[in-house]
Amino acid sequence: MKNISKIASGIEPSATLAISELSKELKAKGVDVIGFGAGEPDFTTPDNIKQAGIKAIETDKSYYTATSGILPLREAICKYINDIFGVQYEPSNICVSSGAKHIIFISLQVLLDPGDEVILPAPYWVTYAEAIKMCGAVPVILDTTEETRFKITPEQLESAITDKTKCLILTNPSNPTGMLYNEDELKAIGNVIIKNDLYLIADEIYATLVYNGKFVSAAAISSELKERTIVINGVSKTYAMTGWRIGYAAANKQIISAMANYLSHSTGNASNVAQYAALEAYSCDQESVKKMNIEFAKRRQYFIDRVSKMDKVSCLEPDGAFYIFMNVSKTFGTELCGEKINSGSDFSQALLKHGLVATVPGIAFGNDNYVRWSYATSMENITEGLNRLEKFLNSEPTA
Template identity: 40%
Template sequence: MKREGKDVISLSAGEPDFPTPRNIKDEAIKAIENDFTHYTPESGITELKEAIAEKFEKEWGIKYNVNEVIISNGAKHVIFNALFALCDEGDEVLVITPAWVSYIEQIKLAGGKPVIVETKEDNDFIPDPKEVERKISPKTKAIILNSPHNPTGAVYPKDVLIKIAETATSKGVFIISDEIYDKLSYDEECVPLVHLIPEAKENILIVNGASKAYAMTGWRMGWGLGPANLIKAMGIIQGHMTSNPCSISQKAALEAVRGPQDEVTEMAREFKERRELICSLLEKAPYMTFRKPKGAFYLFPNITKALGKSFKGEVIEDDITLARKLLEEKLVAIVPGKAFLAPGYIRISYAASRKDIEEASKRIIEFLEELV
């Protein structure tokens, strides 16, 4: 629709709208000019692994050696490698829903079976450790945790994370902790899982990367910190799948990790202000309720009160219909909750300019007000 010249505002993106910081781009240019454009070790260059491990130890007091760090083509690739390394055919992996769209499909591709642990809106989409324990079976190989959370914006309380980690570890269930939004926690500092329960270090893979914190989604730079035997297996899988991560992107990521962090702080501050803006605007919307997100850059409204209503004669049967009609009629793009195993919800990204947030919110309210 944008190619047709229509004034579409997209609040569907799962990426920062800021440019990659200048110092990071300059290092990529230097890498090209210095002909750092060939293969690297399959699991990433040692210099970047050392930088990631050093930064983690400095910030959180947990030491990782270079053989406990892998560099991959985005955090998604880290999770993919881990699931392939961990899962045998028929192994179960616990997934907390709502859930990011790729978890389920990656588990299936690895031959595993996703087992759903549902959360509830009235509990701020926080998982119940007792429910997690109930879902663990002799076939359970791993659990995926994601905090700050996509799509709900939830940040799991420390005591909940500790209880889940203790239960998983005691039952031999490995933990994949997706912490890609860790720099985007607005009301309290986001703490890595391994810092909360360091005695479980050998049972945890920390997944992170450059995409969200440094506005580097297209550079495809993710990393994992975990037990050496798992990291080695992941490296072998990666070597046969994609070979090494991009050499140029690795040099850029090295600058991101070791260079100034001012812009990371500034982007987080701006996202927090945009959160306040979009919440203040959409709290006036009919047929929509939401919890104020505590992290990431998503609003996850409940739109079940709009279901069964009609827009210009078409019944809004589900969140998919609502998202489609909103795009067709008001030129606002959002993501239906069904994509995250959460029918009856929609995901709205505030990784957009304030101007776009204001105009899109106006259009969303107009759309909902026109339902009959």
């Protein structure tokens, strides 16, 4: 039989798979594992949004819609972006899709030719690198460290640019580090983008989950930068709607119409019913978002306080999102609960096996000195998970 495509065979399986499989195996055996891997809010979708979805079913919102999304939703998104982020768009600047992940994929398909380079600051959300490769393009990884709070500098960006560079992907706030680029930093990076005639994919899916500092959208920096920026956002994280699968891109009309063409021959429109639920999410008062954010902020503070008292692990205080990117490199070369630890992956595996706590090894995000913890789980779980971590660091197994 002939081989499957070179592109398909080059796609890496998710690096989180090994740990999540071990975690499932343990759970299936009735072992009490606490999961910190999930990149999704543990809250349920707010009631008014659920009701809008139910109403959409009852009123037969069961047909195809415009490929780029129903007009009322695109209008509501424009109003929301203007109210919350101070950026003006028209509905023809918006393309709705089946989740932010999908519109990131479509953005890359629209921008890239085979051989093009995309600059990707590490630690990065794992999907980007594979989605770039799916276009036959090349991810160019820019490593960052705690010294710059995991943020790239304009000089670093400039030095990575070649005549093949097409765009930069910037996640703000970041998954996995939670770091936030401020207005001046965005301006400086934007200047490099403009000067070198690049595009910017600004993944702002965590924009409303900020606890420290003020979020500024890349598109708010200048009209010049806005013109060459594709802003990515969606309902998953802000409204606890991961399973509804609604995301959107905001960009110039040429890009949006090319995206709609791509969608029209692939998924077609995003779920009609889910679009009505998203319409409610973007149009209603944002009280439920505030409530969830207050809870996330409490958990974040508790997490940081506990970790600051541990001497073998550490973390920078994240500005946003709901992740702690924990530096575990001090444990390298030692044994914990009888396991040799030489990487974040070793740490994560051993913590799961002996501490019954599931985390994501940093290698999934391009840096194996770390493990990522999501605090999108209950305070009770966080407290017990950190108790187990402390025991593990003292080589006392929970299992």
